Amino acid sequence: xxxxxxxxxTCFCECSEAKATENRAVYSSYxxxxxxxxxxxxxxxxxxxxxxxxxxxxxxxxGQMVNYKTxxxxxxIDQVTTKNWLGILERLGIVFYLHPYSNYMLKxxxxxxxxxxxxxxxVAYLTKWxxxxxxxxxxxxxxxxxxxxxxxxxxxxxxxxxxxxxxxxRDKDTKxxxxxxxxxxxxxxxxxxxxxxxxSQLTRVFRVIDKASLERGTGAVLCTTDRxxxxxxxxLIVPVWGx
Numbered sequence: 001x002x003x004x005x006x007x008x009x010t011c012f013c014e015c016s017e018a019k020a021t022e023n024r025a026v027y028s029s030y031x032x033x034x035x036x037x038x039x040x041x042x043x044x045x046x047x048x049x050x051x052x053x054x055x056x057x058x059x060x061x062x063g064q065m066v067n068y069k070t071x072x073x074x075x076x077i078d079q080v081t082t083k084n085w086l087g088i089l090e091r092l093g094i095v096f097y098l099h100p101y102s103n104y105m106l107k108x109x110x111x112x113x114x115x116x117x118x119x120x121x122x123v124a125y126l127t128k129w130x131x132x133x134x135x136x137x138x139x140x141x142x143x144x145x146x147x148x149x150x151x152x153x154x155x156x157x158x159x160x161x162x163x164x165x166x167x168x169x170r171d172k173d174t175k176x177x178x179x180x181x182x183x184x185x186x187x188x189x190x191x192x193x194x195x196x197x198x199x200s201q202l203t204r205v206f207r208v209i210d211k212a213s214l215e216r217g218t219g220a221v222l223c224t225t226d227r228x229x230x231x232x233x234x235x236l237i238v239p240v241w242g243x
Contacts, residue, residue: 027125059126065112101167186217
């Protein structure tokens with residue numbers, strides 16, 4: 001039997017709705033009194049509606065390769081403005097880029113960076129996911145999980161005062177590794193998966209970096225499992241909450 005039955009369920013729902021309303025108010029104020037204000041100070045007068053469309057369109061593409069045209073078309077602005085506003089958001093610490101790993105030993109690589117937000121709550125607000133339950137089952141759940149995982153790794157290094165060397169891998173044959181972390185002369189490949197019991201086949205793609213000049217370190221699948229485990233001695237299964 002669920003703990004949340006009868007009056008308890010009603011109270012729980014009311015509290016959840018109240019919290020969701022509070023979060024929406026916080027992020028709405030955050031955008032209008034902080035982000036939008038600072039963008040205006042740096043770039044001059046902006047159209048608030050177009051800026052809101054712009055940042056919403058950018059949030060909808062989190063975890064994807066940057067596509068200026070897609071964002072521009074959705075926001076009703078030109079690509080030069082899109083590039084400028086993304087640059088400002090990067091300077092303000094709102095967004096950051098994950099660049100593709102580059103190594104002369106690895107051929108046929110893509111060159112576009114991927115876009116991420118430091119605050120996943122802001123992404124959820126902008127893309128109108130009002131609660132964790134709807135988000136968990138929604139179309140953007142995988143993208144936001146990836147955004148969360150990448151941003152938490154980046155912030156964990158920054159909070160320790162360390163520079164992070166983090167990339168993604170994708171070649172012209174569409175082989176892709178979500179994260180390549182370079183540390184102590186090794187490359188650590190990681191896949192992000194919204195699954196509690198990921199399959200070992202996910203680690204096969206890690207072999208593509210064996211031709212790189214750096215040694216391949218221990219790989220990992222970062223997922224929604226509830227405990228740390230391993231596929232084998234070279235590949236771990238890591239809960240995202242443990243990052």
